Every structure is written in structure tokens, then in C-alpha cells.
Amino acid sequence: MAEALGHVLIVDDNKVNRLLLARNVELLGHRAEAAENGKVAMERLRAETFDLVLLDIEMPEMDGFEVLAAIKAAPELRDMPVIVTSSLEGLDNIVRCIELGAEDYLPKPVNQVLLGARLSSSLEKKRLRDEQKRLLDRFATHEVALDLQNSGFAIGGKRLTASVLFCDIRDFTALSEDLPPEATIELLNTYYTLMFDAVSSNGGIVNLMIGDGLMALFGAPQPLENPAQSAVAAAGEMFSMITVLNQEQRAAGAPEIRLGAGIATGEVVAGYAGTDERAAYTCVGKTVNLAARLEAHTKAAGRRILIDRQTRNSLRDPAAAERIQQVAFKGFSEPQDIFAL
Amino acid sequence: MSASPLDPAVFAELQAATGADFAAELAATFLEEAPGMIAQLKQAAAAGDGDGFRRAAHSLKSNANTFGATALAALARQMELSGLGGPAPDLAALDREYTRADAALRGLLDG
Known part of the structure; x- marks a missing residue:
């Protein structure tokens, strides 16, 4: 795999140093730009997008220590990796750079091999951080993403009460057999865009996508006033959106899609599961199983949305849910009360 | 300084x-x-500008090291470290070392 190229800002008041560092950075395959002091550097960092800063310390106007402090104080620049390249005298100055948040220190004249290794490692770390942020944004509302970013990515679980919603497209496999692959993916993308909208506009997060199905969580990681009500509202929006989509599909002579959704409310164990390198916010427990069983049962029951007793009891208008025949689901010792919306 | x-x-x-x-x-x-x-270094020395003096000496040291002008770098480093606080810096020695480095570098470029 080709290494991702970085856009590097070189900050140095000395022309020879600027030219030499830019040459080294470019020979390593990255893009280099230069600023001649800290003040100019901060202006450029605020106005443009860079992946990494190579920072000299001894500079007029605004020195490297001040630049480090300013970068760490700006929320949008805080994660910018900074490698200090200087010929500073005194270990205490180098320690100060690291304490101010510099990723590394390279003495001048900079060794090309060492520079290459440091650049790759810092850019890779930044790439992973950016990727993590993007993934988080994709799977959670912006508020939840920020909240998680601030609370950190510690692996660990919490027991809490939440509502779990499963939904999928009925007979999607059969439907997709008649479609060219591109049309199948396009239809799935449209479907997912609509479903994500319905989930996030009601305060939930989508935390699993499998084929044509998804699992959404309400009440975790951020508490909601009434997770069950939010989940039911999201399901309602899903069906309204699909109705509109089907009108368009019909007009275009394209196949329509049918949804099924199941919602259960109760205790779940939620948190980050995985390894330090790769983790996902996930949720397990009996409530999750029940929601999945309810969704699977929609076809047999001939209903669009099925909910469990606790979801129904939490609704502002429980009478709107119609009780249907109990079912003894696999994995549950007792037959479950089921309600249709 | 005969190295x-x-x-x-x-x-x-x-x-x-x-x-x-x-x-x-x-x-x-x-x-x-x-x-x-x-x-700049001489001006700073004359004006008693310790920061400017240290910065100019630092820059000179850094560049001299880049080209292997070790004697010049050593002299500049000494000035960076002692600053203007102590005895007067030997500016004449700096001129001499720079002239030697300049000639040697030009020699390499022409050769």
C-alpha cells in the first residue's frame, strides 16, 4: 500500500534551514510549505489544512515554545502533530518542548533517515486519529461523537437502560437478485441515508450495519429522557421516509422496498468492546436479543413494527399499541408479550 | 583554530x-x-541585545553544522552559550573562522 502523503508546514526563521528541511520532506514524498516565524505559522495553520508541523524553537516575533502553547490551546489544532527540529542547547529546553505537547524532538542538522521514520509514524498516528473521528461521526450524532471524544475511548462497559431498534428490508436478497450490483448498492446507500437520518434526528446512534439491516441504540451512550418513545418515533420516521422513497421508486419503474422493525427496552451492557487498536461502541444483553427476535417476527405476524411490553409501557400513549399473540422466542424461557404499532 | x-x-x-x-x-x-x-550578531553585541545576539549565534551555529564547518560552529555555539553576560565576545575570531569556512566551501563548489 502506498504511504499516505502528508502536507507539512516547516517553521524556521533561517532560510538555509527552511530550504534544507523542505527538500528533505519533499524527497520523502510529502508536500512541504514554509513559514518564517511563529506568527506567520499560526496564521497559516488557522487558514489552511496541514497534517504535521516541523517547528524550530529560536525565532523572532513568536518562538517555538509560544507556537506549541498556542497549538495546544486551540481545540481545532490540538491534535496536530508537532516535531521540534532545533539545535537547542540544554536538555531542559527539549523536555519543555515535550511537556508542551511536541510529539518528538529532532536535533539539527536533521538526519534524513530519522526524519523519514518520525514523519511516517506521526502521520500514521494522525491518520488513525482522524479515521477514528470520522468513524465516530458516521456512527453517532455529532453531540455523541464530541461527548465520546471528550470522555475518551477507554474500553469498558456500563449497565444501563436503553431501547434497541432493529430494522431491515424484507426479502432484500430476492429483490437484489433482479438488480444490477450498482443499483443494489445505490438503493442500499439511499436506504441507509434515510435510516441514519431517522435514528440520529431522534437522539439515537446506529451501531451495527449488516447487509440490509441495522441496529440502533437509544439512551446510550447519551441518556435520553424517554428512550422507548425516541425509538418508536425513529421507527415511525423510517416508515414515512420509505413511503416517500417508494413513490419515487414506483415513478422510476424501480422496485419498492418493505421494512420490518423491532424495538425492545430494558437493561443492556454498553461500552467500547475490542482491543486498544480497534474497538467499537457496542451493546449486548437480553434486550438486544429480544429486539432482534421482534424484528424477525414482523414478517410472520404481518406487522410493520413490533415492540415489547416495557417499550409499550414507556410510551406516552400506550393504547396506540395493539397487543397481539404471545410468542415463545428462542433463547427466552417465558413467552413474550408483543405489541404492534 | 588550525583544524x-x-x-x-x-x-x-x-x-x-x-x-x-x-x-x-x-x-x-x-x-x-x-x-x-x-x-546582526555584531549589531546585537554593540547594542547590548542579548536575545538578538544569542539568536544570531544560534542560527550561524546551526547552518555551519549543516555544511560541516565545525570550527565556525564551535565558535558560534560558544557565543550562543555565553551570550553577552560575560567577557566581550571575540568577534575578530568569528570573522577569521567565517572567512576560512567561506573559502573552503567555495573551493568545494568550484571543485
């Missing part, structure tokens, strides 16, 4: 790492910039 003004191994390494043409351009840039740095 060779330029370590040819350092310059050869620079050429190998960045290309002969680039190394020559960089050396020419240094020869253009260095008299200005030395002038």
Missing part, C-alpha cells in the same frame, strides 16, 4: 542525501545569508 575549516565528509553526506545540485544551491544560499547573520 580544517570544513569537514568534507559532512558536505559529501549532504550531497548524497539531497543531490549535488541542491547541496550546491544551499551552500550558495548560506554564503549569501551568513554575512547578514554575522552583521
